[in-house]
Amino acid sequence: MKRLLTFCLLLTGSFFLFPLFSQTTDANIFGDVKSKGEHVPFVTVYLEGKTHGTTTDVTGHYMLVNLPVGEYNLIAQSLGYKKQSKKVTLAKGSSIEVNFDLEEEVMTLDHVVVTGTKTFKRQTESPVIVSVLDAKTIGMIQVNTLSEGLAFQPGLRIETDCQTCNYSQLRMNGLGGAYSQILINGRPIFSPLTGLYGLEQIPSNMIDRIEVVRGGGSALYGSSAIGGTVNVITRLPDKNSYEIMVNQGLIGRTTGDNLLNGNLNVLSQKRNAGVSLYVSRRDRGMYDTNGDNYSELPQLKNNSFGFTTFFKPTANQKLELNFTSMYEYRYGGEMTDKPAHEAGQSEERTHNLYMGGLDYQIDFNDENSSLIVYMAGQNNRRKHYTGVIPDDSAGIADHYRNPPYGNTYNTTLQAGFQLNHRLNSFLGGTNILTGGAEYLSDDVDDRIYAYNYHLDQVAKNAGLFLQSDWMVFKGFTLLTGIRIDKHNMLTNWVLNPRISLLYKAGKYFQLRTSWASGFRAPQAFDADMHFSFAAGGVSRIVLAPGLKPEYSNSFSGSVNFDKPTEKYILGFTVEGFTTRLRDAFVLEEMGSDEFGLIYEKRNSSGSTVTGVTAEIRGNYNRKAQLEAGMTLQRSLYDTPVAWSKDLDPLTIYLKAPDVYGYSTLTLTPTGRLTAAFTGVYTGGMTLLHVGGSVDNPGKDAYKETDPFAELSIRIAYLFTSTRLDTNLEVYGGVKNMLNAYQKDFDTGKFRDSNYIYGPGAPRTIYLGIKIRSL
Secondary structure, eight states, rough: HHHHHHHHHHHHHHHHHHHHHOOOOOOEEEEEETTTTOOOOOOEEEETSSEEEEEOOSSSEEEOSSSSEEEEEEEEETTOOOOEEEEEETTTTTTTEEOOOOOOOOSSOEEEETTTTSSOEEEGGGSSEEEEEHHHHHTTTTTTTHHHHHHTTTTEEEEOOTTTOOOEEEEEBOOOOGEEEEEETTOOOOOTHHHHHHHHSSBBGGGEEEEEEEEEOOOHHHHEEEEEEEEEEEOOOSSEEEEEEEEEEEEETTEEEEEEEEEEEEEESSEEEEEEEEEEEHHHHOBBBSSSSOOOOOOEEEEEEEEEEOOOOTTTHHHHHHEEEEEEEEEHHHHHSSSSSSSSSEEEEEEEEEEEEEEEEEETTTTTEEEEEEEEEEEEEEEEEEEEEEHHHHHHHHHOOOOOOOEEEEEEOOOOOEEEEEEETTTTEEEEEEEEEEEEEEEEEEEEGTEEEEEEEEEEEEEEEEEEEEEEETTEEEEEOOOOOOOOEEESSSSEEEEEEEEETTTTTEEEEEEEEEEOOOSSSSSGGGGEEEEEEEEEEEEEEEOOOEEEEEEEEEEEEEEEEESSSEEEEEEEEEEESOOEEEEEEEEOOOEEEEEEEEOOEEEEEEEEEEEEEEETTEEEEEEEEEEEEEEEEEEEEOOOTSSOOOEEEEEOOOOEEEEEEEEEESSEEEEEEEEEEOOOEEEEOOSSSSSOOOOOEEEEEOOEEEEEEEEEEEETTTTTTTTEEEEEEEESSSSSOOOOOOOSSOOOOTOOOOOOSSSSSEEEEEEOOO
């Protein structure tokens, strides 16, 4: 019996041990990686199509052992360098030396992106246009928050929507903020409540890159991605490094804006584990531009910290965890030291926000298949006050007896899985199949008892998605996808397909066309939870009984051209787009009560947004780089909308300029001196100016604004200490140099706080230093 047991154990063990012995080929590759004669550390070196790979050490050398025999392409790639490939023939028992000499990229034109297809692809290979703003550019143009960065992407416009609290929204392809979906590391946990102020709460040093997909994306991401999707990807460590930034701003010669950022990246020696930490603190004072002792910029106190960490227990497995904590205090209105409810008019907000996510990925089937299981969530606790003290004694007594303080509790949770499988021989081409399921829940409880206001809403959505990314032949890709959603506020399941085509015409041209459908459920979104001041009271938004969902169809077509040479790169993109909305949501005045005006969100018959976005880009010899984009568009409702009972209805979208764009020009005449010139242009638009204030005592009126341009400059000089392994950058600049700030704000406590347009801040001078490792 013992002999039999021993034999079985040996036999069983041989099944596990035999593959290990069989993999000992002793076929090895070693070498180094240089650029301009200098060794380059932390370069990824791998066999194409295989799981065998490594990175160069701190001296720029690498070694791969026990590789499979045969002919392969050996790849070396690193951020900021052009990918290089060399053919190798591996034989059992032999070692070969392969060295690389990498060429720096003049201009990054081929980022690896994930947002367009939920799988990693290079920009030039993606059937969907994905625009990228990376951390390097963010630093060069002195972007301090997510909202500032989004202004420098084609087809996007950041809009400030309250004179008192300054909440902002992102407009994409002419659509309002509720049509733009914000993702954090690919997960839709940026809730409607977070969307009110979160664009300003996310500091720039948290961001590795921002990926933007314009147009309908609901086939992949569910409800509310009609205008487009913005994916904020947090930093992951790629080497051991640190950075500290201190920035001192002066707004309009009177108000300070102090910012302190810190980053730390730590990697294990084997580069199979690491963590990226960030901290940020901002302290900004109140700013009054018209001398009425009521602020146009609110006081801000922000404290944020977070981390992203990863572990690779084996070569084909990865666990990634990210966490962020944000605290913000925001106060706007009468500039006084009194409590908020004793100010003539004010808004006070205290946010405590926690969000994070956990992803597990395993690759198998010789890297042809992968499974991703994920969960993410956010929890937002808000204490808030929105009020104006009446002029009559009875109203004042009631106000002090029951001041309108409120509380908001918001929790968003998501969980799901995604399975990817690559078919290397599919009808003559290759096909990456992606499928999965996910569940999203958003629970918001918002109440102000003094206004008899209570929003208690739970939105739940379960979704299934399937996608085929088929390269029919080299240069032609067909992307098809479908998503099925069941929303708890809808009776029926919602089916959303999408189709995209990519044709690469020669070496420099890419032609794309896309169609996608989408939907928005009849729930409260960001602006619905904001109370504004107008006509001496507090305006609110309510949902109409029987509000139906909104459905969309989006079409786009584009031409992309990029030609690199030894000295320069020139390129352009032209994209035409149209989005058709059925049962489009509109806000119409329905009356008032003792607290103020009430606007009701209703269904209209529909609306259409049509336009074209043009981009140009160029780089000359790494000394000068230009990027610019301009959008021409028109947004119209099928039938006129009654924005006010005092005015004729209009078919045009309010606060939607027909022309807007941006530009960035960066100059690097030496390796130490850099200069960046940026501009944001906004064409004329139509606003509603509610009557009842000192500045507009009569009835409501439409206001046609003039175009304006926000021009800025930043100059920096770099000092390097090789002995300390440290860079010191000293910089300074001016934002909104021409001070194109709004000149006709309402004054006093009875102002119309929604009557606001123009740049987010007046002229601001700043100085700062950055200390970072080499």
